[in-house]
Amino acid sequence: MKKTLSIIITVIIAVAAITACGSSDKTAESTTGSSDNQLYVYNWGEYIDPEVITMFEEETGINVVYDEYETNEIMYPKVAAGASRYDCICPSDYMIRKMIQNDLLQPLDWSRLPNATANIGKTYMEQSETFDPGNKYSIPYCWGTVGILYNTTMVDEPVDSWNILWDPKYKDNILMQDSVRDAFMIPLIMNGDSVNTTDPDELNDALLKLEEQKPLVQAYVIDEVRDKMISGESALGVIFSGEALYTAEENENLDYAIPKEGTNVWIDSWVIPKNAEHVDNAYTFLNYLARAEIAKMNFDYIYYPTPNTAAWELLDDDMKYNPIAFPDLTQYDNLQTYTYLGEDMDKTYDNLWIKLKSY
Amino acid sequence: MIRTKKIRNLFATPYLSWAIIFIIVPLVMVIWYGFTDSDGALTFANIASIARPEFMKSLGLSLLLSLISTVLCLIIAYPLCMILTEKKAGKAGVVILLFILPMWMNTLLRTMAWQTILEKTGILNIFLNFIHLPSIYIINKPQAIIIGMVYNFLPYMVLPLYTALSRIDDNVINAARDLGANKFQTFLHVTLPLSIPGIISGITMVFIPALTTFVLSQMLGGNKILLIGNIIEQEFTQAYDWHLGSGLSIILMVFIIINMVVEAAFDKSDEQ
Numbered sequence: 344m345k346k347t348l349s350i351i352i353t354v355i356i357a358v359a360a361i362t363a364c365g366s367s368d369k370t371a372e373s374t375t376g377s378s379d380n381q382l383y384v385y386n387w388g389e390y391i392d393p394e395v396i397t398m399f400e401e402e403t404g405i406n407v408v409y410d411e412y413e414t415n416e417i418m419y420p421k422v423a424a425g426a427s428r429y430d431c432i433c434p435s436d437y438m439i440r441k442m443i444q445n446d447l448l449q450p451l452d453w454s455r456l457p458n459a460t461a462n463i464g465k466t467y468m469e470q471s472e473t474f475d476p477g478n479k480y481s482i483p484y485c486w487g488t489v490g491i492l493y494n495t496t497m498v499d500e501p502v503d504s505w506n507i508l509w510d511p512k513y514k515d516n517i518l519m520q521d522s523v524r525d526a527f528m529i530p531l532i533m534n535g536d537s538v539n540t541t542d543p544d545e546l547n548d549a550l551l552k553l554e555e556q557k558p559l560v561q562a563y564v565i566d567e568v569r570d571k572m573i574s575g576e577s578a579l580g581v582i583f584s585g586e587a588l589y590t591a592e593e594n595e596n597l598d599y600a601i602p603k604e605g606t607n608v609w610i611d612s613w614v615i616p617k618n619a620e621h622v623d624n625a626y627t628f629l630n631y632l633a634r635a636e637i638a639k640m641n642f643d644y645i646y647y648p649t650p651n652t653a654a655w656e657l658l659d660d661d662m663k664y665n666p667i668a669f670p671d672l673t674q675y676d677n678l679q680t681y682t683y684l685g686e687d688m689d690k691t692y693d694n695l696w697i698k699l700k701s702y
Numbered sequence: 703m704i705r706t707k708k709i710r711n712l713f714a715t716p717y718l719s720w721a722i723i724f725i726i727v728p729l730v731m732v733i734w735y736g737f738t739d740s741d742g743a744l745t746f747a748n749i750a751s752i753a754r755p756e757f758m759k760s761l762g763l764s765l766l767l768s769l770i771s772t773v774l775c776l777i778i779a780y781p782l783c784m785i786l787t788e789k790k791a792g793k794a795g796v797v798i799l800l801f802i803l804p805m806w807m808n809t810l811l812r813t814m815a816w817q818t819i820l821e822k823t824g825i826l827n828i829f830l831n832f833i834h835l836p837s838i839y840i841i842n843k844p845q846a847i848i849i850g851m852v853y854n855f856l857p858y859m860v861l862p863l864y865t866a867l868s869r870i871d872d873n874v875i876n877a878a879r880d881l882g883a884n885k886f887q888t889f890l891h892v893t894l895p896l897s898i899p900g901i902i903s904g905i906t907m908v909f910i911p912a913l914t915t916f917v918l919s920q921m922l923g924g925n926k927i928l929l930i931g932n933i934i935e936q937e938f939t940q941a942y943d944w945h946l947g948s949g950l951s952i953i954l955m956v957f958i959i960i961n962m963v964v965e966a967a968f969d970k971s972d973e974q
Contacts, residue, residue, distance in 0.1 A: 562924025693941040701756040
């Protein structure tokens with residue numbers, strides 16, 4: 344009797360706890376549709392002016408729950424597993440392709456995004472078509488290049504080539520990106536290969552090159568690159584162009600170069616996942632972000648080049664024609680954009696990554 | 703009688719349900735994922751993948767680093783605890799408190815502090831340069847991870863050791879001295895054997911978290927040094943391969959179980 348009783352109680356508590364977990368999960372991500380006036384945003388770290396969110400909340404009364412990730416690869420499993428339901432996410436080009444292919448996104452109704460339709464530059468929409476044909480799923484948010492940030496007091500020679508990252512002189516003074524596609528992009532470009540190669544030999548050559556470089560590398564980091572460069576902890580760092588403007592402001596000895604061999608040009612765009620609960624709020628938010636003054640506010644804070652031409656018009660001439668913020672891409676001939684390579688290649692890349700890290 | 707038992711069972715249910723939901727169920731899931739492939743078919747491939755050279759290397763490095771950290775913790779903690787047991791209760795309490803105090807702070811914060819200390823332009827090097835010594839560079843190297851491990855896990859060695867040592871009856875030691883043993887002999891034949899239970903549980907409590915850590919190696923290793931914990935973390939968060947991640951976790955569990963069996967064996971011999 345007592346045994347059955349305790350078992351029954353245990354089961355009841357267990358079930359209650361599990362359902363409670365389930366429902367609290369949902370309150371965290373909300374079940375009741377848009378009536379509860381929430382918006383779950385999942386964005387890159389340091390990728391929005393927090394003031395913009397506050398202003399949006401004040402204007403619309405929508406409560407924004409804001410989460411951040413460091414790489415596309417960290418973001419994807421969370422969204423794919425459906426464990427957390429976000430209403431808008433801001434992945435990069437190749438990851439958007441992957442999400443489209445795996446049916447995780449919903450097509451956009453552009454008539455509900457008048458600001459975006461009017462303000463986003465045509466060239467950027469065209470460039471988006473490489474990963475989102477017909478611009479069905481994504482609204483460009485930021486774009487940029489990948490290059491080398493260097494400290495002019497620690498590097499005497501001109502920086503114009505990726506080769507400097509293999510110079511033994513700078514041992515323990517090199518920061519690499521801790522993200523597999525960005526790390527492999529560099530040797531692939533140096534070898535004259537496509538950054539989207541699936542050829543095992545080309546990838547293996549790239550791996551060998553990175554293994555050769557590893558003893559010289561101080562650390563593989565992402566967001567820390569800027570802090571470490573600002574504090575003078577490292578002489579050279581691979582970084583996205585947006586960070587370069589910010590760091591140059593904090594430490595005047597820092598300069599940014601796009602290597603002559605070419606590099607990756609990327610676009611990060613907003614998407615609405617298929618399982619979003621607050622679609623209306625997502626549209627309101629994305630349309631709000633595309634307002635010229637809001638996009639300019641964001642640019643002034645995060646310094647990542649905006650594809651919002653109306654916002655660009657509002658900038659000072661200094662900034663408008665700043666070669667780091669808005670480089671004239673026509674002068675570089677080997678600019679490549681990542682595409683999604685399929686699940687098998689994901690695995691190959693993961694294995695290459697582990698091989699490099701344990702080398 | 704029945705009534706009290708009933709009540710006892712009632713009080714046991716909170717923990718019992720806790721254990722089922724957060725220990726048993728996840729464990730079953732890990733084993734389930736570990737022995738199946740993505741189609742749900744039974745496979746040993748996830749377990750066997752530990753034979754891959756890069757995984758073996760990480761496992762070996764994890765074992766080596768946690769072994770070194772455990773030995774260092776023991777070497778630091780043992781003399782300290784010996785001194786403490788000889789002190790008066792009040793004084794010893796203060797020193798023990800000083801050891802436990804950092805544990806109230808978040809591990810991540812403490813590890814970040816070590817980052818700032820060990821960096822090239824960090825506090826340690828500023829100090830070394832100030833007294834005209836050459837700077838040292840150990841951040842992002844295995845040495846930094848060992849420092850992090852020793853610092854974070856030392857209290858887990860001190861506490862069981864101190865308990866074991868302070869439980870030794872003074873009369874036993876006095877008897878040994880009375881019967882002609884010198885200080886060293888007393889230590890070797892009386893104090894050391896009596897403190898073995900403390901040593902064993904201290905080793906377990908340091909070795910297991912050191913073996914499974916991935917945060918320390920990430921933060922102090924600059925993402926350059928891959929321990930087995932990092933590989934498992936990567937399989938779950940980035941590669942999205944829960945089967946492989948679980949398979950490797952099972953391998954790690956084997957080491958933990960071996961450790962616990964050894965501890966249990968010592969406990970038993972101690973009782974006899």
